[in-house]
Amino acid sequence: MATGLSVQISEVVKRYDSGLSPLKGVSFQLEAGKFLALIGPSGCGKSTLLKMIAHLREPTSGKLLIGRGEPEERRLAYVFQDAQLLPWRTVLGNVTLPLEILGASKVEQELKARKALERVGLIDFEQYYPAHLSGGMRMRVSLARSLVNEPNLLLLDEPFAALDEVTRLKLDRDLRDLWQESQMTVIFVTHSISEAAFLSDRIILLSKKTGNIQYDLINPLPSHRTQETRALPAFAQLTQDLFLKFQDLEA
Amino acid sequence: MNQKLKKIGLPICAFVAMITLWEFAARIKWINPFILPEPSQILNSLIQDKVELWSALGVTAFSVTISFGLSVVLGISTAILLFTSETVLYAFYPYTIFFQTVPIIAIAPLLVIWFGYGIPAVVASGFIVSVFPVIASTLTGLLSADPALKDLFRLYGATRMQALVKLYLPGSLPFVMNGLRISGGLAVIGAIVGEFLGGVGIGSIIDVARAQQRIDKVFAAVLLASGLGLLLIKLIDLTSYVLLKNWHPSEGSEE
Numbered sequence: 001m002a003t004g005l006s007v008q009i010s011e012v013v014k015r016y017d018s019g020l021s022p023l024k025g026v027s028f029q030l031e032a033g034k035f036l037a038l039i040g041p042s043g044c045g046k047s048t049l050l051k052m053i054a055h056l057r058e059p060t061s062g063k064l065l066i067g068r069g070e071p072e073e074r075r076l077a078y079v080f081q082d083a084q085l086l087p088w089r090t091v092l093g094n095v096t097l098p099l100e101i102l103g104a105s106k107v108e109q110e111l112k113a114r115k116a117l118e119r120v121g122l123i124d125f126e127q128y129y130p131a132h133l134s135g136g137m138r139m140r141v142s143l144a145r146s147l148v149n150e151p152n153l154l155l156l157d158e159p160f161a162a163l164d165e166v167t168r169l170k171l172d173r174d175l176r177d178l179w180q181e182s183q184m185t186v187i188f189v190t191h192s193i194s195e196a197a198f199l200s201d202r203i204i205l206l207s208k209k210t211g212n213i214q215y216d217l218i219n220p221l222p223s224h225r226t227q228e229t230r231a232l233p234a235f236a237q238l239t240q241d242l243f244l245k246f247q248d249l250e251a
Numbered sequence: 252m253n254q255k256l257k258k259i260g261l262p263i264c265a266f267v268a269m270i271t272l273w274e275f276a277a278r279i280k281w282i283n284p285f286i287l288p289e290p291s292q293i294l295n296s297l298i299q300d301k302v303e304l305w306s307a308l309g310v311t312a313f314s315v316t317i318s319f320g321l322s323v324v325l326g327i328s329t330a331i332l333l334f335t336s337e338t339v340l341y342a343f344y345p346y347t348i349f350f351q352t353v354p355i356i357a358i359a360p361l362l363v364i365w366f367g368y369g370i371p372a373v374v375a376s377g378f379i380v381s382v383f384p385v386i387a388s389t390l391t392g393l394l395s396a397d398p399a400l401k402d403l404f405r406l407y408g409a410t411r412m413q414a415l416v417k418l419y420l421p422g423s424l425p426f427v428m429n430g431l432r433i434s435g436g437l438a439v440i441g442a443i444v445g446e447f448l449g450g451v452g453i454g455s456i457i458d459v460a461r462a463q464q465r466i467d468k469v470f471a472a473v474l475l476a477s478g479l480g481l482l483l484i485k486l487i488d489l490t491s492y493v494l495l496k497n498w499h500p501s502e503g504s505e506e
């Protein structure tokens with residue numbers, strides 16, 4: 001399995017034509033293979049930053065260096081808030097899509113897609129259409145699609161925000177396990193403090209007011225996470241700490 | 252089941268009741284048969300003139316099929332062309348809107364001059380009125396692709412061709428089918444208008460029968476023409492159902 005990509009962001013500014021400038025000189029470095037959670041109030045520019053890291057949007061100024069900056073080494077995947085599946089394709093057809101675009105052989109496409117579906121527990125549903133799946137299942141398909149090209153940088157933008165809590169806790173655990181099995185770098189945008197605390201190695205809190213990083217901390221929790229992790233005093237302390245920082249921002 | 256019975260049974264009952272009332276009203280001379288012939292007379296014409304009517308219907312069906320077929324193929328290709336080149340889109344799209352408003356009845360005589368009497372003028376007339384809804388709806392469909400999905404294709408480095416085939420075209424299908432539904436009805440109307448002047452098919456029978464004051468025959472011909480339109484639209488509905496049933500809410504995947 002390929003090693004993850006590092007991410008270096010220096011003095012990144014994004015200004016929209018409307019004059020709105022959500023990001024005003026953000027800088028940070030993320031080592032390869034880390035799991036970063038990006039949190040902050042609504043409208044602070046989390047999605048904007050994530051899209052710039054994916055090269056889907058250009059920064060107004062500043063630099064983003066992904067890995068060594070060579071396009072060939074880049075194998076990105078992006079998970080959106082709603083599953084964003086192609087409704088005219090079956091589950092299997094949705095998961096093979098990235099490989100199809102990359103020009104893999106039919107055999108390889110299906111082999112890898114089935115492996116990805118197995119990892120998210122949906123192997124029995126490969127012939128279903130998205131319209132016939134629950135929201136949680138659709139999100140799993142989306143996750144399988146993002147894993148199928150064995151990304152070295154996985155970007156997720158509030159992927160589980162619309163799901164019920166039990167499903168979300170389950171998917172959080174699955175994602176953490178998937179990451180630990182691989183060596184990919186993950187950047188996970190969320191509104192949820194406890195989700196950020198549970199998943200990450202590192203948490204960055206963005207401020208809407210300053211358009212910059214407000215708080216950047218290493219997650220002190222043990223790296224093996226289970227449901228019991230959420231009951232640890234350290235977990236309670238971390239979420240409380242984050243909550244207070246978050247509150248400072250809103251004030 | 253009961254609901255289905257109601258949906259089919261009630262319209263049939265209403266139909267029988269209305270026809271009976273109409274027949275009755277005509278028989279006791281409440282209605283002037285020169286204005287509105289009684290149903291039995293229309294039926295009579297359908298039987299008596301059946302060879303003439305059905306062969307004319309065949310000619311009309313042929314023209315409609317050709318003009319509708321041309322509209323589908325050329326309409327969708329034109330929309331793709333407009334979509335792939337912004338220059339072409341800006342240069343020509345306003346005109347496609349403009350042409351849509353041209354009254355076919357006014358230019359039908361010109362078509363006869365250009366294409367001569369007969370089927371070519373009829374096909375041209377059917378095509379002209381039915382192609383624009385296909386262009387407009389296909390283009391709308393192509394332009395309304397989800398921005399997040401567009402990002403997804405960019406992320407994986409999809410070529411323009413890959414994005415067109417795997418994202419834009421399938422995504423536009425519900426729009427296209429809606430356009431075809433409108434276009435199918437218009438193709439029949441356009442062809443009949445063409446036939447008024449082109450001298451063939453059901454349109455010509457309507458024209459001649461009217462001149463001979465055979466109102467019953469006019470009605471019989473109109474009935475067949477409507478049947479043709481209905482058949483075409485049902486075929487389009489069926490195609491739409493088959494293509495979209497698995498994924499689009501308009502075809503009941505929400506059950």
Ligand SMILES: Nc1ncnc2c1ncn2[C@@H]1O[C@H](COP(=O)(O)OP(=O)(O)OP(=O)(O)O)[C@@H](O)[C@H]1O
Pocket residue numbers: 016017018020022040041042043044045046047048049191
């Ligand atoms: N295409 C755009 N044009 C103009 N302004 C935009 C555009 N996209 C985002 N913005 C603005 O930039 C700001 C940051 O948007 P962004 O979507 O990055 O926020 P966010 O942190 O992801 O918020 P949320 O948590 O609600 O998703 C918002 O105020 C938004 O209105």
Ligand SMILES: [Mg+2]
Pocket residue numbers: 046047048157
């Ligand atoms: Mg966002």
